[in-house]
Amino acid sequence: MVVKNNIPSIVFIAPAIVLVAIFVYIFSGWSAWTSLTDWRIIGRMGKFIGIQNYIKLFAGDDIFRKCLYNTAKLIVLFIGITLPLGIICAIFLDLGVKGKGLFRAIYLIPLSFSFVASATMWGWMFMPDKGSINTLLRMLSLDFLTQPWITSTKQSIISVAIVYVWQFSGFATLVYYAGISSVDPDILDAARVDGANTFQRYVRVVLPLQKPATFTVLLILLMYSLRVFDLVWLLTGGGPAFSSEVLATYMYRVTFNQNLFAYGASISFFMFILSFVVIIIPVLIGTLKRMG
Amino acid sequence: MAEVVLKELTKVFDGNVVAVDKFNLEVKDKEFLVLVGPSGCGKSTTLRCVAGLEEITEGEIFIGGKLVNDIPPKDRDIAMVFQNYALYPHMNVYKNLSFGLELRKMKKDEINKRVHEAAQILDIEHLLDRKPKALSGGQRQRVAVGRAIVRKPKVFLFDEPLSNLDAKLRVQMRTELAKLHQNLQATIIYVTHDQVEAMTMGTKIVVMKDGLIQQVSDPLTLYDFPVNKFVAGFIGSPPMNFIDTEIVKEKDCYAIKTDSFTIVLTPDKNKLVSSYAGKRVTFGFRPEDLIDESGVKDKEGRLIRARVEVIEPLGSEIYLHLSSGKDFFMARVPHHYKTEIGKEVGLVVDLEKTHVFDVETEKAIF
Numbered sequence: 001m002v003v004k005n006n007i008p009s010i011v012f013i014a015p016a017i018v019l020v021a022i023f024v025y026i027f028s029g030w031s032a033w034t035s036l037t038d039w040r041i042i043g044r045m046g047k048f049i050g051i052q053n054y055i056k057l058f059a060g061d062d063i064f065r066k067c068l069y070n071t072a073k074l075i076v077l078f079i080g081i082t083l084p085l086g087i088i089c090a091i092f093l094d095l096g097v098k099g100k101g102l103f104r105a106i107y108l109i110p111l112s113f114s115f116v117a118s119a120t121m122w123g124w125m126f127m128p129d130k131g132s133i134n135t136l137l138r139m140l141s142l143d144f145l146t147q148p149w150i151t152s153t154k155q156s157i158i159s160v161a162i163v164y165v166w167q168f169s170g171f172a173t174l175v176y177y178a179g180i181s182s183v184d185p186d187i188l189d190a191a192r193v194d195g196a197n198t199f200q201r202y203v204r205v206v207l208p209l210q211k212p213a214t215f216t217v218l219l220i221l222l223m224y225s226l227r228v229f230d231l232v233w234l235l236t237g238g239g240p241a242f243s244s245e246v247l248a249t250y251m252y253r254v255t256f257n258q259n260l261f262a263y264g265a266s267i268s269f270f271m272f273i274l275s276f277v278v279i280i281i282p283v284l285i286g287t288l289k290r291m292g
Numbered sequence: 293m294a295e296v297v298l299k300e301l302t303k304v305f306d307g308n309v310v311a312v313d314k315f316n317l318e319v320k321d322k323e324f325l326v327l328v329g330p331s332g333c334g335k336s337t338t339l340r341c342v343a344g345l346e347e348i349t350e351g352e353i354f355i356g357g358k359l360v361n362d363i364p365p366k367d368r369d370i371a372m373v374f375q376n377y378a379l380y381p382h383m384n385v386y387k388n389l390s391f392g393l394e395l396r397k398m399k400k401d402e403i404n405k406r407v408h409e410a411a412q413i414l415d416i417e418h419l420l421d422r423k424p425k426a427l428s429g430g431q432r433q434r435v436a437v438g439r440a441i442v443r444k445p446k447v448f449l450f451d452e453p454l455s456n457l458d459a460k461l462r463v464q465m466r467t468e469l470a471k472l473h474q475n476l477q478a479t480i481i482y483v484t485h486d487q488v489e490a491m492t493m494g495t496k497i498v499v500m501k502d503g504l505i506q507q508v509s510d511p512l513t514l515y516d517f518p519v520n521k522f523v524a525g526f527i528g529s530p531p532m533n534f535i536d537t538e539i540v541k542e543k544d545c546y547a548i549k550t551d552s553f554t555i556v557l558t559p560d561k562n563k564l565v566s567s568y569a570g571k572r573v574t575f576g577f578r579p580e581d582l583i584d585e586s587g588v589k590d591k592e593g594r595l596i597r598a599r600v601e602v603i604e605p606l607g608s609e610i611y612l613h614l615s616s617g618k619d620f621f622m623a624r625v626p627h628h629y630k631t632e633i634g635k636e637v638g639l640v641v642d643l644e645k646t647h648v649f650d651v652e653t654e655k656a657i658f
Contacts, residue, residue: 184376184378186374186375186376186378187378187379187380187381189340189343189345189365189372189374189378190372190374190378190379190380190439191380191391192344192345192364192365192366193343193345193365193366193370193371193372193392194366194391194392194395194439194443195366195392195395195396196366196391196395197366200395204391205380208382209381209382211382
């Protein structure tokens with residue numbers, strides 16, 4: 001009876017469920033299975049070898065460890081700068097400074113850029129000799145500030161982080177501005193009557209109320225930075241000397257350049273588990289809390 | 293001394309919306325003054341101007357004899373209770389109460405003492421560790437009041453603080469706030485749109501409309517001697533009955549004459565209404581000033597025969613919705629009054645409590 005009454009709903013929702021089931025869960029499962037084999041050549045399935053690939057990954061692969069470190073460094077730099085920058089810009093907008101419309105437009109434009117466009121543009125800007133950043137510094141007689149940027153093993157991951165910050169700080173600003181704007185004006189008036197100056201109002205009242213906004217920004221930035229691929233691949237290609245290689249680029253290199261499908265699948269499945277632990281679990285906990 | 297004086301206070305929004313217009317008012321020390329009026333009359337704006345939350349367009353505000361026009365809210369020695377409580381959601385009750393004191397760099401011992409004193413007065417000591425979301429509406433209201441009293445300010449400002457409470461709790465809090473005023477002996481300016489709150493709590497009431505003061509007086513004077521039709525209609529529940537009619541000369545007196553009844557005014561009103569003879573006026577009388585004709589001996593010239601349209605029994609009394617000719621009005625009769633819909637009843641007007649208003653200016657003639 002219940003099924004009969006819900007037939008139209010089931011018909012409408014079925015295509016989405018089928019697509020998600022095939023392209024997310026079945027492929028993830030297949031990837032997990034593949035990671036337990038020695039599959040190397042297209043057309044011939046590998047044989048089951050247990051967790052050998054994972055043992056090799058964690059015990060004997062220095063590049064993988066380097067990728068883990070680079071990914072962590074990128075996440076720390078990216079989120080560590082984007083979050084506070086978003087907050088500062090949102091407060092700046094909230095203070096009603098003149099020209100905030102223009103500021104908002106300028107800030108949101110990078111968000112609309114594709115990673116390919118951003119990588120190409122920043123690739124030119126980061127070029128050590130003819131790049132616009134170093135050229136500008138030289139024009140200003142600030143030669144001592146010129147940097148090797150993406151050509152340096154020490155600076156390549158920092159350069160990638162700079163592009164990421166540039167691309168996403170507008171998003172963080174937008175979310176925080178929405179959060180700050182939604183604070184009840186009476187609460188801010190109460191703080192004014194209580195004796196809080198502008199700084200104290202933001203630090204003691206407005207910012208502690210931005211937990212939901214911070215959760216949203218953090219989650220989305222984490223999602224993007226854990227799966228970071230295109231920007232790194234196009235900007236640095238993971239180099240020089242693996243100095244900017246991250247998990248996704250390494251997985252791609254291993255799978256499609258070296259044809260180590262099973263080994264690539266183990267990196268891929270590890271990334272899935274990492275995302276699950278870092279992103280899905282906090283979301284689930286948050287949802288359960290809200291549901292009481 | 294914490295008297296508040298407003299001189300020619302004017303607040304204009306966006307260059308053309310006049311919220312408060314040349315407002316003059318004196319609130320004496322320890323007075324419980326209520327600003328009452330319909331939505332949009334400028335009462336909350338006036339309060340926010342006193343608090344320093346709105347910049348005034350013109351005029352002067354004095355608190356405790358000191359001109360405070362350019363002084364920020366925190367230095368005006370006022371505390372404010374907001375309609376939606378405006379508690380800090382991320383702080384527990386203790387922090388909510390102590391926040392203002394911390395910002396004033398008061399010593400921890402003193403803060404602790406004051407918070408517990410306020411909590412004791414408001415009976416919220418057991419709630420000090422809770423966050424606002426874990427409190428009921430009434431408890432939040434107490435915390436909001438506590439946040440005000442903990443500061444021991446010169447003047448308390450209340451902006452419709454009971455509007456979000458249910459009817460029963462509102463009555464309870466009304467009494468508690470009145471008691472609090474007696475205990476604290478502080479100057480209070482209280483804004484409400486509820487005339488019952490205004491009448492029951494205020495020692496002085498200011499009735500406002502369209503940014504202008506209509507009348508300032510004590511509750512009973514306001515009720516018995518409204519200066520215009522607006523005040524007469526706004527104060528009192530159910531409101532005063534108004535009938536547009538004509539004044540005619542009858543022998544030695546003047547009378548209110550409608551198609552279906554004639555009310556002869558007492559001779560002492562002759563002087564006041566003589567210039568209105570033959571003109572249209574608004575006749576006003578309160579529902580409780582209509583008395584059942586049975587038992588009234590001298591009812592000539594003050595009897596209204598009316599048809600019962602609706603009966604509203606409230607338990608302690610009955611509201612009758614009546615019609616007489618083209619006119620409709622209400623009567624408030626005792627709970628034992630027997631009648632039924634469609635029946636004709638005779639009611640006698642208490643002539644001492646009638647009012648007549650000028651049709652054009654709406655000012656009270658008496």
